[in-house]
Amino acid sequence: MYDKEKIIPGLIVFVLIAVFPILYNRGNAGHIPNPEKPKAARECVRPVQDMRESHMQLLIDWRTDVIRDNGARYATAAGGTRYARSLQLGCMKCHDSKRKFCDECHNYAAVKPYCWDCHIEPKENM
Amino acid sequence: MKVLQSLLLVLALIVIALVVAVIPGGQTLIGKVLPYLAFAVFIGGFIAKVVGWSRSPVPFRIPTTAGQEESLPWIKPNRFDNPSTTFGVIVRMLLEVTMFRSLFRNTKAEIHDGPKLVYGSSKYLWLFALIFHYSFLTVVIRHLRLFLNPVPGFVQAISFADGFLQVGSPSVMISGLTLVLGVLLLLLRRMIRPQVRYISLVNDYFPLLLILSIAVSGILMRYFLRVDIVSVKQLIVGLATFHPVIPGQVGAIFFVHLFLVCCLMAYFPFSKLMHMGGVFLSPTRNMANNSRKVRHINPWNDPAIKPHSYADYEDEFREFMKEAEIPVEKE
Known part of the structure; x- marks a missing residue:
């Protein structure tokens, strides 16, 4: 093997970069998000799995429809619950804590939604 | 023809992933076993390849004289294009790795009326390669948010910058679009320019199409066939902490994406993609042109x-x- 003194450190650097996530986590999966579920409400506007996967698309569709196209402000869920198509008047009626609900998963997945660029963030005791 | 063969190979991989993702135990195979195997092949193969290269002696300094060599004191040498010191070599290497200067010097040959052979500058490959590689790098760094818990600041900063257009929800990531653009440009260059097309093989088209399929499956997953990102992160962090889990319901598109990435990792050390390690071992890039100052003895000489x-x-x-x-x- 020629140029050992350069190639071996180079390979070590490569391996360290490649296994960086393993070294960083040190075997600890960390905090698993556990968003607080509303106690009183019976049903959500969509099935749970749908909400987990695409609530952000639902919210942006509401925004476009209600704010820009003057769409309906209220709708009815499959089980008959009437709800406002609105983040703060709808969603946060039941999911009343941003910190205990929204932030749980958003922090975990490092998502920074720009909801609060326009909406006023609810003040919560930290 | 060769591009069709490569396309069929990639389509076959997608079909395999789709089938395996729905059969019982298939998700465990793709989600828990395959990533480890692919990663081991990637690391092991990469090291084996580099060690294999390092066994070949390099007898002489091989400078590419793109600049004036250092000679008499009143002739100005080009320190970085034709370096005679280690520092110069490091700068040349950095410029090569980060800015692809060799590709910047790419030329094309054309026959005009006469007939007259004309050589000209051709910057397309350089431009396409820059778009492609930097997009890929950004995409890889962004994906660290699914590997690391808590997510470090630099990953968040890059994700923020990448999504700063704030188009739609989830935000459109610029690097995702430019990655697809870069792959398509490189692919079209291969398919359209007759000289390049003539020398292109299946193992030129296949990695491009494989990366394209990975990018497209990722885009589909992010914007169209949504999956539960929290479950996905639990799965990936599980892999990175050696406690693999298949949590909740994760759509088949995720397993297709993961399967294709595993294929890329396992294929990497045996393909042209090894230029990632090979660029550092290019004799024309990593040697100082000091043949006139230092006596170099063939490493294989019998004493x-x-x-x-x-x-x-x-x-x-x-x-x-x-x-x-x-x-x-x-x-």
Whole structure:
């Protein structure tokens, strides 16, 4: 093997970069998000799995429809619950804590939604 | 023809992933077993390849004289294009790795009326390669948010910058679009330019199409066939902490994406993609052009073989030389 003194450190650097996530986590999966579920409400506007996967698309569709196209402000869920198509008047009626609900998963997945660029963030005791 | 073969190969991989993702135990295979195997092949193969290269001796300095070599004091040398010091080599290497200067010097040959052969500059490959590689790098760094918990600031900063257009929800990531653009440009260059098309093989098209399929499956997953990102992160962090889990319901598109990434990792060390390691071992890039200052001895020379001067040679063969009427210096 020629140029050992350069190639071996180079390979070590490569391996360290490649296994960086393993070294960083040190075997600890960390905090698993556990968003607080509303106690009183019976049903959500969509099935749970749908909400987990695409609530952000639902919210942006509401925004476009209600704010820009003057769409309906209220709708009815499959089980008959009437709800406002609105983040703060709808969603946060039941999911009343941003910190205990929204932030749980958003922090975990490092998502920074720009909801609060326009909406006023609810003040919560930290 | 070759591009079709590559396309069929990639489509076959997608079909395999789709089938395996729905059969019982298939998700465990793709989600828990395959990533480890692919990663081991990637690391092991990468090291084996580099160690194999390092066994080949490089006898001479191989400068590519894209600049003036250092010679007389009143002739200005080009320190970075034709470096004679280690520092110069490091700068040349950095410029090569981060800015692809070799590709910037790419030329094209055309035959005009006459017939007259004309060489000209061709910057397309350089531009497409820059778009492609930097997009890929950004995409890889962004994906660290699914590997690391908590997510470090630099990953968040890059994700923020990448999504700063704030188009739609989830935000459109610029690097995702430019990655697809870069792959398509490189692919079209191969398919359209006759000279490049003539020398293109299946193993040129296949990695491009594989990366394209990975990018497209990722885009589909992010914007169209949504999956539960929290479950996905639990799965990936599980892999990175050696406690693999298949949590909740994760759509088949995720397993297709993961399967294709595993294929890329396992294929990597045996393909042209090894230029990632190989660029650092390019003799024309990593050697100082100091042949006139330093004596370089062939690494494979047998120390038992002593230098043989002409005088010694003549001593040994004088009789035969005289017989053949070859002039000798000493009678």
